[in-house]
Amino acid sequence: xxxxxxxxxxxxxxxxxxxxxxxxxxxxxxxxxxxxxxxxxxxxxxxxxxxxxxxxxxxxxxxxxxxxxxxxxxxxxxxxxxxxxxxxxxxxxxxxxxxxxxxxxxxxxxxxxxxxxxxxxxxxxxxxxxxxxxxxxxxxxxxxxxxxxxxxxxxxxxxxxxxxxxxxxxxxxxxxxxxxxxxxxxxxxxxxxxxxxxxxxxxxxxxxxxxxxxxxxxxxxxxxxxxxxxxxxxxxxxxxxxxxxxxxxxxxxxxxxxxxxxxxx
Amino acid sequence: xxxxxxxxxxxxxxxxxxxxxxxxxxxxxxxxxxxxxxxxxxxxxxxxxxxxxxxxxxxxxxxxxxxxxxxxxxxxxxxxxxxxxxxxxxxxxxxxxxxxxxxxxxxxxxxxxxxxxxxxxxxxxxxxxxxxxxxxxxxxxxxxxxxxxxxxxxxxxxxxxxxxxxxxxxxxxxxxxxxxxxxxxxxxxxxxxxxxxxxxxxxxxxxxxxxxxxxxxxxxxxxxxxxxxxxxxxxxxxxxxxxxxxxxxxxxxxxxxxxxxxxxxxxxxxxxxxx
Numbered sequence: 001x002x003x004x005x006x007x008x009x010x011x012x013x014x015x016x017x018x019x020x021x022x023x024x025x026x027x028x029x030x031x032x033x034x035x036x037x038x039x040x041x042x043x044x045x046x047x048x049x050x051x052x053x054x055x056x057x058x059x060x061x062x063x064x065x066x067x068x069x070x071x072x073x074x075x076x077x078x079x080x081x082x083x084x085x086x087x088x089x090x091x092x093x094x095x096x097x098x099x100x101x102x103x104x105x106x107x108x109x110x111x112x113x114x115x116x117x118x119x120x121x122x123x124x125x126x127x128x129x130x131x132x133x134x135x136x137x138x139x140x141x142x143x144x145x146x147x148x149x150x151x152x153x154x155x156x157x158x159x160x161x162x163x164x165x166x167x168x169x170x171x172x173x174x175x176x177x178x179x180x181x182x183x184x185x186x187x188x189x190x191x192x193x194x195x196x197x198x199x200x201x202x203x204x205x206x207x208x209x210x211x212x213x214x215x216x217x218x219x220x221x222x223x224x225x226x227x228x229x230x231x232x233x234x235x236x237x238x239x240x241x242x243x244x245x246x247x248x249x250x251x252x253x254x255x256x257x258x259x260x261x262x263x264x265x
Numbered sequence: 266x267x268x269x270x271x272x273x274x275x276x277x278x279x280x281x282x283x284x285x286x287x288x289x290x291x292x293x294x295x296x297x298x299x300x301x302x303x304x305x306x307x308x309x310x311x312x313x314x315x316x317x318x319x320x321x322x323x324x325x326x327x328x329x330x331x332x333x334x335x336x337x338x339x340x341x342x343x344x345x346x347x348x349x350x351x352x353x354x355x356x357x358x359x360x361x362x363x364x365x366x367x368x369x370x371x372x373x374x375x376x377x378x379x380x381x382x383x384x385x386x387x388x389x390x391x392x393x394x395x396x397x398x399x400x401x402x403x404x405x406x407x408x409x410x411x412x413x414x415x416x417x418x419x420x421x422x423x424x425x426x427x428x429x430x431x432x433x434x435x436x437x438x439x440x441x442x443x444x445x446x447x448x449x450x451x452x453x454x455x456x457x458x459x460x461x462x463x464x465x466x467x468x469x470x471x472x473x474x475x476x477x478x479x480x481x482x483x484x485x486x487x488x489x490x491x492x493x494x495x496x497x498x499x500x501x502x503x504x505x506x507x508x509x510x511x512x513x514x515x516x517x518x519x520x521x522x523x524x525x526x527x528x529x530x531x532x533x534x535x536x537x538x539x540x
Contacts, residue, residue: 005347009359012344016366019377019415022387023369026380035380075279082276095276098283101291104468106476106521108493109514112500113290116297116507142286145279174271203370206478210500223372224479231376239373246368250361 020243027236034231044237054238057222061202064133064218068140069198075141076148076197077190081182083149084156102143111210114139118211131213139211140201147200148193155189156182195253199246294518297511310512319495323516326492329406330475333413334421337470338463340414341421345462346455348422349429360426367419375412375483382408382484404486412480420469428462429455464528472521492517 030039048054079099086092102110115131122130159182167177205220212221219238226235301307314320348359366374381387382402389399402408432455440450478493485491492513499510 005343008343009347012340013362015415016363016418018381018387019374020366020369022377022380023373026377034376035383035386075282078275079279082273082279085273086276087273095280095283098287099279101287104472104521104525106472106493106517108476108478108496109294109518110290112496112510112514113294114286115500116293116511117286117290119507120293120296138286142282145282149279178272199368203368205370205372209497220370220372223370227372227376235373235376239370243369247365250365250368254357254361 023236024240024243026233027240029233029236032232034233034236044233045241047232048234048237051234053217054219054222054234057217057219058238060133060216061219064136064140065198065201067137068144068201069194071137072141072144072148072197073190073194076145076193077152077186079145080149080152080156080186080189081178084153099146099149101146103146107143107204107206108210110143111139111207114142114207115210129213131211133216136208136212136216136218139207140204143204143207144197144200147196148190151193151196152186152189155186159185294511294515297508298515301508307508310509313509314512314516319513322490322495323492323520325489326475327520329410329413329481329491330471330477333410333417333474334467334471336410336414337418337421338467340418341425341466342459342463345422345425345429345459348426349432356430360423363419363422363426366415371416372479374415375480378408378412378415379403379483382411403484404488406485406489408484409481409491412484413474413477416477416480417470417473420473421466424465424469425459425462428459432458467528468525471524475521476517 025037026034027044028040028042029037030041030043031037083092083095083099086095105113114135118130118135122128163185164177164181167181168174172180203220204218205224208218208221209224212218217225223235223238298310299306299308301309348356351359379386383389384399384401384403386403388402393399436454436458437450440454441447445453476493476496477491478497481489481491481494496510496513496517498504499506499513
């Protein structure tokens with residue numbers, strides 16, 4: 001039984017990591033092809049760092065993802081606090097089901113629906129072309145919001161309601177009680193929400209494809225444009241670096257998460 | 266009292282935002298579906314769905330998504346079970362390794378799959394070396410399904426794992442003590458308790474599979490179109506038609522809603538039998 005499940009896991013991870021291995025290998029290709037290795041070199045890494053458009057797209061993506069994650073974390077945390085306090089169960093259910101729409105809808109529908117809204121509104125006031133950094137930011141905030149709310153809500157539910165009350169009895173204003181008692185308690189949920197929002201925004205292609213304009217290219221849009229022309233291993237070099245960064249981020253997050261669990265015990 | 270009001274008002278910005286950027290866009294999908302290019306009301310886009318092979322494309326997409334979902338489930342269920350029996354530290358590592366590919370851009374991984382599946386690709390080079398001959402894989406429905414399973418498999422494993430990890434081992438011991446065979450323990454204890462995770466996994470795989478567009482273009486070689494490709498072509502292609510594209514999206518949304526409703530009902534029925 002042990003051997004069987006071991007073999008199963010080898011097959012499973014083999015399947016999940018095969019394309020990543022191919023990507024990493026080809027990124028060190030000495031030749032031009034993305035299908036065959038001809039020698040090993042760092043050539044494509046050098047080319048990538050010389051490519052101004054790729055670097056600009058990377059900067060754009062960072063700007064967009066950090067902004068989208070900050071705004072959606074702020075709005076989402078406030079929203080979670082508000083939703084948790086709602087007295088009417090019906091209103092709460094209504095707000096939650098609207099909140100969940102971007103999670104349930106296919107990305108392509110979310111993307112085109114926002115595009116239609118932007119295009120129509122811009123047509124009304126004669127402002128074209130409308131698709132830009134700002135429409136992209138609005139779209140990203142919108143699809144990140146539910147994930148932030150769903151990360152913060154469970155933390156709020158776990159909190160002992162008498163804590164903020166005690167703070168207020170001891171002379172805190174409601175705002176002080178929120179900032180000093182509730183906020184520290186729910187901060188792990190807020191951090192999870194922020195990280196989720198950042199990674200979702202960073203990795204998004206489908207929704208960005210419909211809500212971005214010619215002036216502002218994110219990394220995924222840039223990759224898509226490059227793939228349409230001819231693929232050279234420099235895209236793989238870029239992806240390998242991103243892979244390394246993600247791996248590092250996940251390991252750090254795991255270590256932090258691990259420490260927090262230890263503290264809870 | 267004042268605090269309560271202030272804090273309940275905290276959701277107000279989100280409610281305004283949702284109305285503007287979640288609800289209003291949905292309204293616009295409906296509006297575009299039922300108007301023509303000049304903005305006057307029209308049913309043209311709906312009647313056009315009957316013409317051409319749009320229904321065929323829709324049925325194809327549903328079938329492909331269904332197959333991908335079933336394969337994901339068959340792979341994920343045993344994997345989630347194995348993970349949930351491992352030591353805590355190993356579990357964390359395993360889940361980390363399952364999540365890692367999710368963070369890789371699917372445009373790139375799909376391209377890597379092309380390199381693997383091509384007629385002169387990685388697999389065929391290996392097969393030729395073993396004298397098992399080249400097998401044509403790229404540009405077939407199988408290749409597209411392989412791409413979908415790769416992209417969405419983690420979304421099936423994670424929810425099933427999380428419910429399985431929550432099953433109290435004492436329940437399984439108790440079932441065995443009370444004379445259940447392993448098969449009975451599975452059927453009466455593990456399966457019913459893991460059903461919630463299975464249902465969210467199915468949702469999380471089926472919805473993106475049915476609406477996928479890039480994977481089918483690359484691994485299917487453009488030989489067959491899925492509904493996602495068709496919708497995309499009406500918004501960014503050369504034959505732009507927002508109104509008909511909106512109609513196709515609306516149909517897709519309705520179909521997904523129906524599938525979800527059917528599945529949730531099925532889930533409730535199954536859940537009812539436990540008691």
